[in-house]
Structure formats: structure tokens, C-alpha cells
């Protein structure tokens with residue numbers, strides 16, 4: 322069990338299985354957020370937070386919405402929007418404890434241009 326939590330603790334995300342890999346993406350939003358994504362489906366994680374604890378932001382074609390903690394500002398996760406990927410979610414692994422992240426490989430995704438992995 323991994324628990325990701327924002328700095329103030331208002332947002333906690335419980336994950337039963339550690340991710341096999343983490344993804345760093347260079348697209349216009351990910352590079353600004355500095356997030357390191359661990360991908361899941363919605364049924365694999367549990368949010369422990371008030372319904373209004375995060376603020377969502379949907380950019381561009383609005384296929385997903387990034388969220389940050391309303392209190393401390395940490396980027397916590399993104400959720401898929403729309404009919405294509407309603408169950409997709411990614412947790413920001415920068416909110417993991419360092420020991421929970423250790424040893425998990427990081428892949429670099431070229432979301433800015435070719436939409437392929439660079440490594």
C-alpha cells in the first residue's frame with residue numbers, strides 16, 4: 322500500500338499496488354507542473370479527501386483534468402474526462418514518500434511533439 326499525500330495533508334490517495342513505471346512528460350502542462358505520473362484506473366485508487374479539496378484544470382481538448390490541492394497547491398493527480406477515458410487517472414508520484422518511489426524506473430514521454438517515449 323502506498324499513500325500519496327499533499328504537503329498539508331488535505332489530499333490523500335491510497336494505492337494498493339506500486340506502479341511498474343513512472344512517466345515524466347514534456348507537454349505544455351506537465352512540464353510546468355513538474356509532475357511524475359503513475360497511471361491507474363479509477364478502481365485501483367482511493368481518494369481520502371473532502372469533495373472540494375482539489376481544484377481542477379482542463380486544458381486544450383479537455384481529455385483530462387489536472388488537480389491541485391486547494392490549500393497547499395501541490396499537484397495531486399489527473400482524471401480522464403469525456404467518453405474516451407472516464408476511468409483513467411494518474412497520481413503524482415512526487416507526493417509519494419521517497420522510499421516508496423525508490424527503484425521505480427522513470428520513462429520520458431514526448432507529449433510535446435511525437436507522442437512517443439524518448440528512452
Ligand SMILES: [Zn+2]
Nearest residue numbers: 327329390393
Ligand atoms: Zn494540501
